[in-house]
Amino acid sequence: MKIVEAKVIVTSPGRNYVTLKLTTDEGVTGLGDATLNGRELAVVSYLRDHVCPLLVGRDPQRIEDTWQYLYKGAYWRRGPVGMAAIAAVDVALWDIKGKVAGLPVYQLLGGASRDGVLVYCHVHGRDVPELLDRVARAVDEGYAAVRIQAGIPGLDKTYGVTDADPDEVYEPADAARPEEQLWDTAAYLESVPAVAAAVRERFGPALHLLHDVHHRLTPIEAARLGQALEPYRFFWIEDPTPAEDQDAFRLIRQHTVTPLATGEVFNSIWDCQTLITERLIDYIRTSVGHAGGITHLRRIFDLAALYGVKTGSHGPGDLSPVSLAAALHLDLAVPNFGIQEYMGHAGPWADVFKTSYTRRGPLMHPGDEPGLGVEIDEEAAAAYGYEPRYLPYSRLRDGSIHDW
Ligand code: CS2
Numbered sequence: 485m486k487i488v489e490a491k492v493i494v495t496s497p498g499r500n501y502v503t504l505k506l507t508t509d510e511g512v513t514g515l516g517d518a519t520l521n522g523r524e525l526a527v528v529s530y531l532r533d534h535v536c537p538l539l540v541g542r543d544p545q546r547i548e549d550t551w552q553y554l555y556k557g558a559y560w561r562r563g564p565v566g567m568a569a570i571a572a573v574d575v576a577l578w579d580i581k582g583k584v585a586g587l588p589v590y591q592l593l594g595g596a597s598r599d600g601v602l603v604y605c606h607v608h609g610r611d612v613p614e615l616l617d618r619v620a621r622a623v624d625e626g627y628a629a630v631r632i633q634a635g636i637p638g639l640d641k642t643y644g645v646t647d648a649d650p651d652e653v654y655e656p657a658d659a660a661r662p663e664e665q666l667w668d669t670a671a672y673l674e675s676v677p678a679v680a681a682a683v684r685e686r687f688g689p690a691l692h693l694l695h696d697v698h699h700r701l702t703p704i705e706a707a708r709l710g711q712a713l714e715p716y717r718f719f720w721i722e723d724p725t726p727a728e729d730q731d732a733f734r735l736i737r738q739h740t741v742t743p744l745a746t747g748e749v750f751n752s753i754w755d756c757q758t759l760i761t762e763r764l765i766d767y768i769r770t771s772v773g774h775a776g777g778i779t780h781l782r783r784i785f786d787l788a789a790l791y792g793v794k795t796g797s798h799g800p801g802d803l804s805p806v807s808l809a810a811a812l813h814l815d816l817a818v819p820n821f822g823i824q825e826y827m828g829h830a831g832p833w834a835d836v837f838k839t840s841y842t843r844r845g846p847l848m849h850p851g852d853e854p855g856l857g858v859e860i861d862e863e864a865a866a867a868y869g870y871e872p873r874y875l876p877y878s879r880l881r882d883g884s885i886h887d888w
């Protein structure tokens with residue numbers, strides 16, 4: 485069997501997505517997601533100019549060999565652009581392998597270890613009453629886990645909170661140039677515990693509560709937040725500090741038992757090796773679309789399993805339905821599954837991506853179609869042209885740049 489075509493499809497049904505489509509000489513196709521929010525065209529070029537020409541003629545069955553060829557053959561290692569490109573190739577090859585075998589990808593990964601995949605949804609509110617109403621809606625929709633993000637008194641805007649209609653999926657990369665937002669750590673630290681108390685008070689102990697700090701605190705500030713939230717028994721607080729500073733988690737760990745999650749900005753096992761082997765986190769958030777695909781993410785998850793660290797894959801709207809499907813196949817199979825982020829996708833994405841995954845109450849399932857269970861309508865994709873979109877950035881009151 486040979487790869488005869490490697491095509492990069494850029495489309496923007498509601499937001500920008502980059503999809504790699506591989507076709508074999510037997511007409512079998514596979515899809516991979518190469519979307520890197522705000523830097524999409526860098527991955528398009530990495531694939532179109534440097535990877536796709538090397539794929540044509542290769543045997544698509546040799547997934548591991550292709551992964552090693554693209555990783556070691558590039559000489560320059562790791563990084564979000566290269567690893568997103570390798571991830572797209574890898575996932576597309578697993579899609580092909582499943583189709584050739586007539587099996588859903590999770591069956592190739594050892595079969596189902598659970599009946600369904602526990603997911604958490606995003607809930608945000610500009611103030612506590614709005615947040616409580618929207619948590620109630622999520623509970624009514626069957627979710628057993630919610631990520632809560634609330635507006636911060638004195639700040640006009642903040643990560644994770646928007647005044648858009650709650651039926652719209654929050655897409656932060658919605659401006660042709662990065663939007664500047666003000667950040668105030670003291671106001672944030674002052675407000676979060678009261679928000680947590682209100683939600684726990686209203687919904688009781690069973691509902692899993694998660695919160696995304698989004699890299700915005702110093703280690704001691706994160707330790708203080710973790711301590712303050714202990715009475716409310718969070719499922720996790722995520723990205724408490726800039727994730728690349730792995731040592732920071734040692735300090736946070738010394739001060740709080742609130743579970744910690746990080747990893748969505750990581751793209752290799754080496755980025756999280758210390759965090760996992762020293763048990764500095766409880767959940768690893770690396771995603772199939774940014775961390776080298778199914779082949780590499782499975783390695784990360786297996787390392788995590790050795791140290792009692794569970795999975796908590798990143799699953800925002802800016803990873804395409806192809807990545808969500810691949811994540812669900814992995815989630816169904818791995819032994820140390822924790823939870824899967826499920827934000828949904830904005831706008832007319834379903835015009836372009838035909839999916840097989842389902843949600844029933846708190847659980848999702850990838851479906852039993854051979855491969856990933858996702859197809860792309862290229863004609864529909866062509867109708868949604870790429871539009872430059874950037875994530876916001878933050879400045880402190882003194883004007884200095886801060887993590888958004
Ligand atoms: C967020 C992401 O979902 C999350 O946990 O951290 O939505 C993140 O802001 C986006 O992926 C950035 O593009």
Ligand code: MG
Nearest residue numbers: 696722723748
């Ligand atoms: Mg996050």
